[in-house]
Structures are given as C-alpha cells and as structure tokens.
Amino acid sequence: MVKHTLFLASSVFLLTACTPKVEVAAPEKPITINLNVKIEHEIKIKVEKELDNLFDEKSDIF
C-alpha cells in the first residue's frame, strides 16, 4: 500500500515535471521590415523596360 502511494505520488510528480513550458516573450522593439530595397529594385526594372521601349520607339535620337 505504501509502495503504491509512493508510486502514485512520484508519477504525479514526474508528470508535472514533464509538462512542457514554452514561453513566448514579446520583443522589446517593434519588428520593422525594410522593403525599400525591393521596391527600388522593382522601380529600376520598370524604368529599364520603359527605357528599352523608348530606345526602340525613338531610334532617331537613341
């Protein structure tokens, strides 16, 4: 009987010990994502395309 109680107590203790505890801490600073680089790249590609069209359309001045 004593053995039984001991077993029960220890298993309860072990189970609680194993309960996973995941802590998610909020970052202290707000997360900022810099999109400037990507936007600039997209604009560059767009302007390059427009220039290519311009060179074709106005081949007398390019």
Added chain:
Amino acid sequence: MKNRLLIAILSLIISLPAFALDLGDAKSQGLVGEKINGYIGLIKESDEVKALIDEVNAKRKAAYAKVAAKNNLPIKDVELLAGKKLIEKAQSGEIVETQTGKWVKK
C-alpha cells in the same frame, strides 16, 4: 497622271530627313559619343555635329523627363540609367565615355 502625283508626294515625304546629319551615321563615324549622363557628346567639332547634338539631347531630355515624372523619380536617376544602358548597347566601333570621363572606342 494621278500616279505621278502620288509618287511625287510619296518621294517628298520619304526624302524629308529628320536631321541634316543622321545620329546613326554620326555615331558610326565617331563624330559623337555616348556619355554616362545619358546624352551624346561632341568628339569631332563641326556646326553640323553640334546642331545634331543639341537637337538629339533636347529630345532625349524631354523623353527622360516624361519617364521620370511617370515613375516619380528624379530625372538624374533616369538619365544615369539610360546612359548605362546606351553605353552597354553601343555597337563595337562606336565611341563611349568611361567612368573616368574619357572617350574609348568600343
């Protein structure tokens, strides 16, 4: 008779030159060079070449300004990008400006 008139009109239209000197010829003859700022520069001094350069560069500027306004960019950015592209696509034998401001034959 009608045909003759048509031919006369057509030949007049076709023969109307855009410039006294053609930009393509000026480039291949090494009279002008493609600059890094997106415009053409004078290599061989002559009134004819100067007139061509003024006209071409004025038209280019207007075209660059349009692209710049459309994309909300400073005209300088468009000019430099155009200059880079024009130097890249210049035919071999044509003259282009280097980063250090010297003329080189491609």
